[in-house]
Amino acid sequence: MLEYLSFGLIVQLLVNGILFGTMYGIAAIGLSLIFGTMRIIFIAQGTMIIFLAYVCYWLFRLLGIDPYLSLILVVPLSLLLGTGFYQTLFKEAAALEDKNISLLIAIGLMFFMENFMTVIWTGNPRSILTTYTSLVFRPLGIDLTFTRLIALLMAILSTVGVILFLKKTLIGMAVRAASEDMVSATLMGIDPHRVNAVAFAIGIGLAGVAGVSLATIYPFDPFYGFIFVLKALISLALGGIGNVLGALLGGIILGLLESLASFFLSGGWSDAISYAVFLLVLMFKPEGLFVRSVQKA
């Protein structure tokens, strides 16, 4: 195998890793936001991504809407879905001291969605084939798939969007404040349900973006979401909880790792290594790779 190794091939592996990793990254940002205010790992995040990939698929197959154009429907739909899920499923449980209830609801939601999707779309993989699915650019001999480039672009735009929202708007500041200290936030007049609903809306909104990206690049089936959320969880651990840019970078690091491991070792090793890294980071750098040290004033 090593005789094929060239500089170009290494660059190709790195590029693929980065492009795929951005999808883990935006899923991880969603996890980070929801964890921030709700204090639960929203385990159904990956399944939501798959569900929204199916929505994109249906819009394409049934109505002939271009996947990228469908973003203008999928993103508002997913924002609404996020708020709706919070109001109907999580609102009561969020007020409880015991966060396990919310976590169990999320697990229940994941299994329900998986089976619901299997009923509607069967367990067979689906994919979207458009005129540009196999479009490839070759600058400097490196293959750049069009759909992956768009996925990268969407990931960067949505990360910047989320950062601006959190930094510049009053409700965004309230979400950050509530993530740090919910009781203190309520003393400022912040309604916990409001910030939870906003975090959910944005989290699922990002799942919409990730779903469209995924649908244009890979075949997907109803059960892929669980693996996806595990990868997003690893990205989150790498980037550090509560760090939006860190989550994206964590996803990219994981993408690189998987890309290199699956080439030099095997697909099986790639997953084993991912989870080993997850454990190592949690053991030795639980605050994430991008935090210098925990400062206590």
Add this chain to the structure above:
Amino acid sequence: MENHLLEVKGVDVLYGDVQAVWDISIDVDEGAIVALVGANGAGKTTLLKTISGILRAKRGEILFLGKSLTKIRPQEVVDAGVSHVPEGRRLFSKLTVFENLRLGAYPPRARPLFAQSLERAYGLFPVLRERKNQTAGSLSGGEQQMLAIGRALMARPHLLMLDEPSLGLSPLFVRAMFELIGTLNEQKVTILLVEQNIHQALKIAHWAYVLKTGRIAMSGRGDELLANAEIQNAYIGRRRSKSLPVL
């Protein structure tokens, strides 16, 4: 009396399964400084948390400007005009000084006054203006306490509740803190003060309640209680003999 800003009437509060406050009644008059003093675990913090809505009273009633606060949530209490600076300050340490102040003005009633309130906060604490783009976590203890009070004032409170504002501060800052409480009071802010620093608190308070194991043991004018031999022996004397602050 007609000019009670806050009336707490016969309040019982449970902390988990343990009753922390028993049948407490206090009045806070408009424009006054009222102190709640007593040993650790006497129920002072619990009472403040109940007024601000973090905890619920099991029995009794809390009236503010004649309206009941008993059943409403913390975010509505602050909008009604009661700001609570909790023990340990509870700043948003990863947010900047400016962002902390911005969130202080979150209640709907305070939002239109944000620019004016900000100028007032920076006027009271010029150091906050200098540090406005620093994270709150990077401030010194004294600066953090200023920010906590500045943040609470951003909500335009009629009543400011301070829980242990001098805790963990250097003697210099402790003196500055009590001077500040006096200044705020001159600016027509009514203050309900919980303090371990009993001597200083009684000196500044117009009226004080002494709490003991969840009940009111005594009440009176600050200077009267300060002269009271029982209090001298029970609290002030003992504190002087200990060099470490009570945490």
